[in-house]
Amino acid sequence: MTPGTPTTPVTPMTPGISGTAFRVGTRRSALALTQARQVAAALERAGHRCELVEVTTEGDRNRAPLASIGGQGVFTGALREALLRKEIDVAVHSLKDLPTQNVDGIVLAAVPPREDPRDALVARDGLRLADLPAGARVGTGSPRRLAQLRLLREYDLELVEIRGNVDTRIRKVRDGELDAVVLARAGLTRLGRQDEITDTFDPTAFVPAPGQGALGIECRNSDEDVVRALAGLDESRTRAAVTAERAVLAGIGAGCSAPMGAFAETTGGVEGDDLSLHAVVAAVDGSASVRLSTSGPLGDAEEIGRQLAAALLAEGASRLIEERVT
Numbered sequence: 001m002t003p004g005t006p007t008t009p010v011t012p013m014t015p016g017i018s019g020t021a022f023r024v025g026t027r028r029s030a031l032a033l034t035q036a037r038q039v040a041a042a043l044e045r046a047g048h049r050c051e052l053v054e055v056t057t058e059g060d061r062n063r064a065p066l067a068s069i070g071g072q073g074v075f076t077g078a079l080r081e082a083l084l085r086k087e088i089d090v091a092v093h094s095l096k097d098l099p100t101q102n103v104d105g106i107v108l109a110a111v112p113p114r115e116d117p118r119d120a121l122v123a124r125d126g127l128r129l130a131d132l133p134a135g136a137r138v139g140t141g142s143p144r145r146l147a148q149l150r151l152l153r154e155y156d157l158e159l160v161e162i163r164g165n166v167d168t169r170i171r172k173v174r175d176g177e178l179d180a181v182v183l184a185r186a187g188l189t190r191l192g193r194q195d196e197i198t199d200t201f202d203p204t205a206f207v208p209a210p211g212q213g214a215l216g217i218e219c220r221n222s223d224e225d226v227v228r229a230l231a232g233l234d235e236s237r238t239r240a241a242v243t244a245e246r247a248v249l250a251g252i253g254a255g256c257s258a259p260m261g262a263f264a265e266t267t268g269g270v271e272g273d274d275l276s277l278h279a280v281v282a283a284v285d286g287s288a289s290v291r292l293s294t295s296g297p298l299g300d301a302e303e304i305g306r307q308l309a310a311a312l313l314a315e316g317a318s319r320l321i322e323e324r325v326t
């Protein structure tokens with residue numbers, strides 16, 4: 001199939017649904033397809049016919065380490081371009097892969113309820129992080145995960161830079177090439193591979209990427225029908241949490257390949273709903289880090305994130321990010 005070719009309708013001949021189908025754009029990885037099918041199914045339940053359109057992105061074409069491809073949005077840029085060229089009507093992203101900068105003409109129309117945002121270990125023999133022997137080979141391509149592994153385990157692990165889809169990474173453990181890999185719980189759960197998880201990290205100690213576990217669904221802001229349909233998939237608590245997390249990322253002027261994590265959780269209090277926000281910025285070699293937390297009313301999510309970013313910068317966050325070696 002060539003890029004951009006419409007595939008079959010998600011639910012062929014759903015009764016009672018008519019009108020032009022929404023073309024739902026997705027990457028071709030198993031995870032992306034699973035996510036896009038979920039979104040299309042939810043739109044169809046709300047009465048909107050959908051068809052999936054597969055788009056190949058730079059991150060899929062180029063197997064080099066992400067940090068060396070450089071630039072942000074290597075997984076998401078092609079979907080945004082397809083939206084602007086009107087080849088698709090809806091773009092389904094993993095929110096953590098989506099750059100924080102606004103694109104003219106495109107709106108983040110829905111952030112549905114989030115999956116588990118935590119990072120997890122898939123290790124041989126059911127091992128937890130604390131049980132891995134010195135010298136164990138642990139795979140990840142993420143500067144954020146590299147830095148935090150070094151912070152948690154000092155310098156006694158052998159960290160191996162890897163890329164590839166979830167399946168490929170797990171196979172490296174099965175094949176004995178690695179002792180463990182670090183992955184997002186959400187991706188494993190969506191692919192039905194949660195049984196492979198041998199350890200789950202406390203998100204205040206090993207801080208997830210901003211938006212991890214959440215989907216970001218974009219459309220053209222001029223497409224009123226699509227904007228309205230997608231609004232029905234948005235969930236306010238997830239939206240508030242990821243708004244705060246992404247405000248930290250934007251506020252420190254970093255992109256998704258920076259060695260930083262931000263994690264917000266929402267709590268219903270007597271005085272109203274609150275949001276607590278945790279962030280870490282680290283030197284990728286684990287030699288230094290800044291870790292801060294704050295909280296405030298849910299409605300102030302963006303401002304809470306911005307203020308935490310300012311506090312991180314005041315503690316030297318930008319120097320840590322610039323020092324990264326990968």
Ligand SMILES: NCc1[nH]cc(CCC(=O)O)c1CC(=O)O
Nearest residue numbers: 094097183184186187212213214
């Ligand atoms: N950068 C790749 C990517 N983008 C989203 C997920 C997992 C799903 C999610 O966090 O929403 C993954 C794989 C991983 O980090 O394990």
